[in-house]
Amino acid sequence: MPVSVVWFKRDLRVSDNQALSEASKSPHPVICLFNIEPERLERNDVSEIHIEWELDCARALSESLETLGAKLLFNFGNVVDKLSQIHQQYQIASLHSHEETGLTWSWERDKSVTKWCKENEVTFTEYATNGVIRGLQSRDHWKSQRDARVDGELITTPVTIQSPENLKSDLIPEAKELGITPRELEYRPIAGEKAAISVLFSFLDERGRKYRSGMSSPVTGREACSRLSPYISTGCITIRQILHHSRRKQKKVRINPRSAENRGWTSSLSSFQSRLAWHCHFIQRLEFETTMDEIAVNPELDGHLERVHDEQRYQAWAKGQTGWPFFDACMRSLIATGWINFRMRAMLQSVASYTLWLPWQDTGLHLARLFLDYEPGIHWSQVHMQSGVTGINSVRAYSVRKQSEDQDPEGDFIREWVGELASVPAEFIHEPWLMTQEQQEMYNCIIGKDYPAPIVDEKVSRKEGVSKSYSAKGKPEVKRRSSLVYEIHGSRKRRN
Ligand SMILES: Cc1cc2nc3c(=O)[nH]c(=O)nc-3n(C[C@H](O)[C@H](O)[C@H](O)COP(=O)(O)OP(=O)(O)OC[C@H]3O[C@@H](n4cnc5c(N)ncnc54)[C@H](O)[C@@H]3O)c2cc1C
Structure with a gap:
């Protein structure tokens, strides 16, 4: 049959x-x-x-x-x-x-x-999957093709599907039946497409109102971001479905954008929709170069950077034991929950690549294993960008100190995840090594014993990394390659 x-x-x-x-x-x-x-x-x-x-x-x-x-x-x-x-x-x-x-x-x-x-x-x-165009001839035409695809009609679910009569369905095994030791996450989303739709609706009903203002902080981002990424990466929901519902919301808001009910939504929905476009834009990069986990899109630039693996630095970075409280809080929160917001992901990668000068391949793999929403096309594109190995993006090396003060001024997020600093007041929470010996004793945190001293001088090392990156980026052979990278992978938004 x-x-x-x-x-x-x-x-x-x-x-x-x-x-x-x-x-x-x-x-x-x-x-x-x-x-x-x-x-x-x-x-x-x-x-x-x-x-x-x-x-x-x-x-x-x-x-x-x-x-x-x-x-x-x-x-x-x-x-x-x-x-x-x-x-x-x-x-x-x-x-x-x-x-x-x-x-x-x-x-x-x-x-x-x-x-x-x-x-x-x-x-x-x-x-086709979402807005990724297989066999795309030129990036110049990508956006119109992607938009036509993701703005199209939703595909109707079949009313019935007939399986062969003698077919028995299999029970989906537990992970341990496949020989996998399960790892408990502190926050584990409910799986499946129904849950995906209800997460989307909870975002579009209320949570997303503060998306624009709340997405950058790891504290507000937990609620304000859509949290759809693990569902999108396993295909429990499509970008077309998300856009469809978000456009319906947008239509409603446009009727009276200044009403109390609609306040905040216009900018939030527009930011959200541009992130959905980034989703497809970055995966399109991997569609062209399937070796992005090993080879930089700009190998000439990467070759000049000569980053070195230093096991002590790598371990401190990977475990959230760098001695920079906000960084450690972000890494430990990610390890425990499988998720952190975009800005903090960028900081985690950029600190590895610029401040600690570690090879992006190793650190990128570590983050891939930690993200529940691991999506190779977005992940490796972002790892390349935040490590400065594309040649077409600006050098952006995050300062932990600045992010700490901007995103967690009172240090609540730090104290939530870095128990060693639980008693340290806001005055010292961003740089606890500045406490005197007496203060360290008073706040139960001896630096170098209870909590690590900073692994390197952040300001000095970051500056060094940035300066080496600029000098590599300016080399003629790197610039030639960068033009090619732009032709294949560059966003045409600015040029348009
Ligand atoms: C180093 C690094 C690695 C990353 N790795 C992944 C990954 O493996 N999987 C993944 O889904 N995202 C990744 N991102 C992008 C982004 O951080 C996550 O998509 C986002 O934090 C997921 O949370 P959310 O669904 O609440 O996002 P929202 O902010 O609500 O955005 C909605 C959706 O838009 C897309 N999106 C949002 N931001 C980006 C972005 N910067 N680039 C591309 N698409 C975006 C995602 O599909 C996301 O689910 C990475 C970012 C960095 C800096």
């Missing part, structure tokens, strides 16, 4: 899902498959929190599919082997999935599936 197969990857939803919708129109029963490759567990950018989150989302997907009459097969193994097995049992007429923009390994996996389909005369259709 021929069947159509939907291969779910990072599109764990039934709504606005073209692969599922097209498969449901085929004359054959539909098999839904979700596969996790064991080699992913070995990858150094993937951590246990990612796999647990995917399994949770797949469990929610399985329930949604059941309400449509369909069953979800789960496989932990090689996807080609699983397809061969299904093919032997049923004969696959067509395979449907979404395009995935990932690092080299996922391209290789997808190519092996294409090859297998050709060899077995299975029609394989891959549908």
